Amino acid sequence: MKRLWGFFLLGPALLWAQPPTSLDEVFCATCHFDQGEEFGQSTHYQKGQLLCHDCHGGLPFEANPEKAKGPGSGFIGRPGREQIAALCGKCHAAPAHAFAQGPHAAWQNAANPTCISCHTNHHVLDASLELIDTTCGHCHQPGTPALARGEAIRQQLGEANQQHRRLQLHTDSLLQVDGSLRRAVSYLEAGAAALREADPMTHALDLDLLAGKLDEARAEQDQVKQLLAEREVGRQRRSWAVGAIWVLVAANVFLLWRKRRQLQ
Amino acid sequence: MSADPSPQPVSRRLVNALLGLGALGALGGMAGAVLAYLWPQPGQAAGSDLLTGTAGPLNPQAVGEGQGVVGRSKVGKVLVVRQGGEWIGLSATCSHLGCTVSWNPASKQVECPCHGARYGLRGEVLRGPARQALGRVELKVDAQGIHVAAAGG
């Protein structure tokens, strides 16, 4: 599961093919030491190879703070509530788009979360199903319909991914010995793609929307299951055919032996 | 069948018959398998109610006013002519000897290239050697393409 989300985060990272710049070279961290340390542990820095200015603007290698944060440097400081979704959405377009359609999108309502409310800033937490477990409860009381909806989403996503993983493992192990299941690979890939698209959809917090996408994945999985079932039926039929053939062969060999005895 | 030293003719005939049966059975099984293997399968457009050309469903927008096109469907080959804003469907199989007819926009007639038969837009025979009219096909045009209903008289 984490791998699926991690892949999503790795996407932008593939654009940068160099080792990360050490945060020692970035002047922001000289004063903002704690934030720098937290950021250094995050996926954004280690895999995404982002630096402070990618979100905050400014000139990270300018030693003079006036120049680094002055006019013309693009420095925006601490982003306001209204800026966060757009900022994160510059790379994470799909979750931001889904978020904008969901009940949490009205940033003017201070009770609503922003991206960093659940994913935190600087030491950004990787997207995962476990995050749903730990963060919804910060605002929503147990037993409320809102929390129930979050739990339903988490459960459905978890189930769909688990089923897919089980099917993938089963098919892979069979593929080792039976090349005829190659057709299943394209269905499995389509299913995995649908599940990858479902992940960012969680931000819309819309069960129907999610269900639609999960149904897509399930349709692909059903194709695979049908192929596996056909294979099973085929194998059983073929085993019966083998039995019938050897009965026939044995009967005829016996008859030929009797014929020989008769002619002696 | 007992294993006595001097077998009776009945036993001999039985063994022969069974051997023959076994051989026939094997040959019959092989013949059945070969027949099933070679049995003609339905074509691609056989079940489709959408008129299909060589590269997928026919695009109605590609058929201009006064033009015609032939496609395959579950009722066979159908000639589609767009005339006066209407979509006219006729069976595209010439009633003479089965060649595929086409629409001539210049003469505004359905023409068969094999022996020169001519039909009008209602399927009626204008010139032989065809004798029977072409069957009408009800069409429905939407965003997906040109649908055929059951073939008419």
Add this chain to the structure above:
Amino acid sequence: MKGVQRALWQWLDQRLHLEPLAEALWQNLRKVVPPHVNWLFTLGATLAALLAAQVGTGVLLMAYYKPSAAQAHHSIEHLSYEVPLGWFIRSLHAWGSHLIVGLALLHLIHVYVYGGYKKPRELTWVSGVLLLALLLGFGLSGYLLPWDQVAYWATVVVTQSADSVPLAGPWLRRFLIGADEVSDPTLGRFFVVHVILLPLGLLGLMGLHLLLVRWLGISPLGRADEPAPDSEALRQRGGHPFVPYHLLKDLAAVWVGLGVLCTLALLWPSPVGEPADPLVTPLGIKPDWYFLPPYQLLKYVPEAVGVLIPPLFFLLLLLLPFLDRSPERHPRGRSRAMAAGVLVAACLLLLGVLGHLSETTRTILGITYHFDILGWPSHAGGKAAP
């Protein structure tokens, strides 16, 4: 029924004078076969039946197969997934090819051991060795036809060796392939070879081979410079006429052989492989098992030498009846020939096994070995292979 048969026969006989021919044939079929003829001698009939099955399934496959680089693989997919019993016909054909080569080698060994190649049966042996060459040609040309990754790259590997033939090597390879690398022209000419040229040769050679076997009879175990025992003498030693005794044995063997073929095709059907990609070589590509010995040999000796050894070996095999002039047929009286045979078979087997193991990692009795390109093992650690 019998009356109809007789009437038909008389009609034909009046026009074609078949009576003396039928009489001669019947006399031949009633000749007594030497008593030492055991079940090993049914290999020939089994081979003939399997070859007939191969031709039959091959003809059926041709109804759906398209011999072009663009369409071949897709036609195999259509055949395997959509045509009723298509997967079965294809599997019969694929397994048939393995069984035929295997049984042909057994048949060759068996004739060698029983001295069946000595006078007056030299021509039978020569036609048989040529048939074996044909069978290997079938295997080579047919293997490419599915146009999947294994087929494509195994063909590249096998034809690569033609390059090493002294002087004409590169030209020979390009002529075989029909282009600079294996591509559509290769498929075209391999198809022609597989589907009409080799079958015509097969028909001719098999006809000759069978005719000679029937005409000369199964070789006795006595010396070739002594007169062969006649039917009566053989009968006294416990022999039986071919018809019906040995014919029934042959039929039983044919039933079992076809049963084995069907079983293999049903339980292990041929899968459809990945479509051929000339730009991506998969790992561990090797030719089919009967080409492994020369393939492995080429790794130990300089290529210019290695590529000439198999044809030389074939030539020696072909000329065996003329090189081994000893009139003794019985294996007990030919210890040198037996030793030589065992040595050659052991070498071929060793090369084949080394070829199979080379460049693989296997766990034997709990210890993981990695076999390098020459087939030498080295420890690869206790855990499962990377």
